[in-house]
Amino acid sequence: MSNQERVVRGRTEECRPGLLTAPVDEDQATELAKVFKALGDPVRLRLLSMIASRAGGEVCVCDLTPAFDLSQPTISHHLKLLRQAGLIDCERRGTWVYYWLLPEMTDRLAGILTRPAGQPLARADRTHSGAAS
Amino acid sequence: MSNQERVVRGRTEECRPGLLTAPVDEDQATELAKVFKALGDPVRLRLLSMIASRAGGEVCVCDLTPAFDLSQPTISHHLKLLRQAGLIDCERRGTWVYYWLLPEMTDRLAGILTRPAGQPLARADRTHSGAAS
DNA sequence: ACGTTGCATTGATATTCATCGATGCAACCT
């Protein structure tokens, strides 16, 4: 982990620089890129979506694997990457292993990609191809 | 492009499934993964951040390149990937090429990663390591 | 016309990644 953040009441990302408002430094870029890279695969996106949208909040691996045309080790590999990115966590209960979403990370990403409400962006009407005459 | 979406007044992502609420289908996962993969590199994240946070909304490539310890073709390559992902666009004006953010895409990503306000997540207190005794 | 500057493209190479089969291992069931 080695976390340089402190989660304050689950809304920590609002206090962060924000990616769209100020240039991120190398360290933060490297850290964030690891998470985005984990999301940069269709299989992992579907896995995350299946886990996050599950009623009850958790899914058994045995419910995930048959949804894909991939071998079980491959699914296990993708789940590991999602877990290393801090997007999900898991626990073994008896025979099965259950995964669940860590909403802190998705919240943080959403916050980082959200620009401040009234930011004019300053060129919304200029040389946009097709918009401006 | 081959877009299966229609941007309705710039707030299209609010009407979408949402990734965290229902399992995404393969096509949407593939489409989204392409964008997240573009964000999954520290150099590209910094480039996007520098472009998005620029006062005036656009940056000349000549202002981007010296910020990195990489060759100019490499920066050009990363910019191309960001552009192909629909995150930025560019235009040549005289000698220089200017890049700017396409906020529709970041808005869409932020929306997709945002879970509905009152979603309990159902297991916020259970077997979380360290939280439960 | 000529050289220069700013940026993109090409071709080549080293690294990373996705995937699989094989294996390991814990938990369950006779």
Add this chain to the structure above:
DNA sequence: AGGTTGCATCGATGAATATCAATGCAACGT
């Protein structure tokens, strides 16, 4: 105890990616 099932790890391989040097090319300045 022995067999079975569920999942992770390992080792190997083909595909994708990041990077560079070289080149192309448009625009600008003499």
